[in-house]
Amino acid sequence: MSIKGLFLAATTLGSFQTFADSVWTPVIQHDLTHIYTTVKDNHPEYVDTQNDYFRQWLEQGYQQGLKNAEAAESLNDAMTLISTYVAGFADGHFFLHLNYQPKTIKWAGIQIRRFGYDYRVDYTDSSFSASMPAHRARLVSCDGQLAEDIMNNEVLKARFNAPDLNSAKVRYAPMLLADDGLGQRTYFSHCRFEHNEKNRDYTLEWKTVLVSDYTQKTTSPFTPPDYSFTIVARDKYWITLPGFSPDNNEKDTLRSIFKKIAAVRTTASHFVVDVRGNGGGNSQWGVEAAKALYGDAFIEKYQQAHSDESYALWRVSNDNIQYLHNALPGIEEQFGKASEAYTAFTALVANMKRTLEQGDKLIRQGGETSSVQSASIKSSAEASSTLPAAATQAKILFVTDSRCGSACLDFVDLMLGLPNVVHVGHETSADTVYTDVRPGQLPSGLGRYSLAQKVYRDRPRKHNESYVPTHFYPGDIGNADRLKQWLFEEGVEPLQ
Structure with a gap:
């Protein structure tokens, strides 16, 4: 059976997360090898490089991905490893779209957005029992980690690994206190917010909710206008x-x-x-x-x-x-x-x-x-x-x-x-x-x-x-x- 056939068999069985790790390993490795060889055969930088990092990551990220795939046990592991490889190139034109999206997401009931160069509260869910920070309060840190470090070390690595690029942080700021299964995430117990020049610590309550509900509540109000x-x-x-x-x-x-x-x-x-x-x-x-x-x-x-x-x-x-x-x-x-x-x-x-x-x-x-x-x-x-x-x-x-x-x-x-x-x-x-x-x-x-x-x-x-x-x-x-x-x-x- 082909790799794609094995994957389809897993979907038929309805057991994405628990299908045998002996299957997920070759699925991931085959996809990583496909990306690696396609870049080598078709990307201009491979044959005329002025960007040492590109070639280094092509090799290093590939070898890391192959090794980490040996321990893969789930669809989330597969998507994380493939996404991490592509994200490491930090290239907006090297874009990966995953066809299989989760039905649930884990989050703390707090929507964070980046305004200017600060992370601020844009929405809080009243159905959560935990005390919530004020609207537009600035996220300072969680469990001692600065908000910027959480973004750089956890969120961006599997999405767009360019810590110096502000637009990536604007795009992925909502994921600071949410986990859709992509990447290695920490469920923080406390976060510190600053409001009216005063800091206050809040205990976080993490819930698993439907993505449809989460999206309805937190979708950015901006819709690109018509021409x-x-x-x-x-x-x-x-x-x-x-x-x-x-x-x-x-x-x-x-x-x-x-x-x-x-x-x-x-x-x-x-x-x-x-x-x-x-x-x-x-x-x-x-x-x-x-x-x-x-x-x-x-x-x-x-x-x-x-x-x-x-x-x-x-x-x-x-x-x-x-x-x-x-x-x-x-x-x-x-x-x-x-x-x-x-x-x-x-x-x-x-x-x-x-x-x-x-x-x-x-x-x-x-x-x-x-x-x-x-x-x-x-x-x-x-x-x-x-x-x-x-x-x-x-x-x-x-x-x-x-x-x-x-x-x-x-x-x-x-x-x-x-x-x-x-x-x-x-x-x-x-x-x-x-x-x-x-x-x-x-x-x-x-x-x-x-x-x-x-x-x-x-x-x-x-x-x-x-x-x-x-x-x-x-x-x-x-x-x-x-x-x-x-x-x-x-x-x-x-x-x-």
């Missing part, structure tokens, strides 16, 4: 861009928004560009948004004037070539066969095929091999003198949150260099220099993952570097009404 163009006041407009992976209807909406922006940009005094919730997608949409604001000619010349020494290398492999070939119809549908994007990807596929036949492992985007050096460019001062006038003189308030990653960060790269842009809101996420992912499936059926095919070299924004706003919003970034009040009446640029 929209709104008139705030005379000559003042709010643009929401919650993602760059629009469906067909949303593509039409985006194009309509861009036309509306272009129609008012010469007379507008302010634009609010809101990318809260934008986790990325196709970075071309960000370029199109900038063109709608500043004009095609200005953005095209600006990008030429502010080009840098960075370049991209694609890993050449049969699997990567096949994926890119299959993606061409979708690119044609989105941008047209005559578009720059379609032409570039068509040429890339052809160049990768030739490179594979020649036995090379990497190809520079544009067709050159990895040994070709970047071409010399004009100085920024010389090139900037040739810029046409921007189509708008409006001040642009650029709102980000911790979800801004991938293509959203590419948009931030562009926007923060443009005239009259003020960055407000919360610190963004960050991404590694690995990008342009394709999907993969674990052999066991336990989950699916994404794998990068391309690496940037000499990118101005460094590996896992985030953007910190000029004007930091001190409240809940998901509360749109309160955000608007702060921005319009109390914040950096009152619009009333």
Whole structure:
């Protein structure tokens, strides 16, 4: 019987947690080996490394996982070990989604969220008999361990092992006092909270509850808004861009928004560009948004004037070539066969095929091999003198949150260099220099993952570097009404 067959047998028996450990061990080891070999065969960093940690963790994490799998006894053990291996790469583009989610969760009745750089109480469950801390009280420590240490040492290790990245802590803060079975967790007996400059210790009461009940009570109030163009006041407009992976209807909406922006940009005094919730997608949409604001000619010349020494290398492999070939119809549908994007990807596929036949492992985007050096460019001062006038003189308030990653960060790269842009809101996420992912499936059926095919070299924004706003919003970034009040009446640029 295959590994996947053994796993399916376990699910049929309905005994995930108690199915023989002799089965879980090979299931885990087979999945780990699949990840390990797939990375070696298809990931760019393996053959042209500038990141020693990546290769070290690829080997070290793999060997640790194989060894720990020998003691695995449950589905939770399997998911923890596989997740820990992927989490160790600390790469938002190397994403693991587990197909099997628990029906119950153990928690202490206290929902913690990260506001700014503090962990604070966002919700308490009145059905718990234990005394509860006040709303927005700051979590200081539990059983003598600082909240930050608990996050770094317990929560992040099996989820996203990047202790220096604030966005990961924002995302996983609710797990400080909750356990969904992922990772090695401690059920603390006491936690200390600070409220009104006074510390108080609370005894924790841990309960096992249905995930559906827990989720209903604790789900973040923020839901990414729809794509929209709104008139705030005379000559003042709010643009929401919650993602760059629009469906067909949303593509039409985006194009309509861009036309509306272009129609008012010469007379507008302010634009609010809101990318809260934008986790990325196709970075071309960000370029199109900038063109709608500043004009095609200005953005095209600006990008030429502010080009840098960075370049991209694609890993050449049969699997990567096949994926890119299959993606061409979708690119044609989105941008047209005559578009720059379609032409570039068509040429890339052809160049990768030739490179594979020649036995090379990497190809520079544009067709050159990895040994070709970047071409010399004009100085920024010389090139900037040739810029046409921007189509708008409006001040642009650029709102980000911790979800801004991938293509959203590419948009931030562009926007923060443009005239009259003020960055407000919360610190963004960050991404590694690995990008342009394709999907993969674990052999066991336990989950699916994404794998990068391309690496940037000499990118101005460094590996896992985030953007910190000029004007930091001190409240809940998901509360749109309160955000608007702060921005319009109390914040950096009152619009009333």
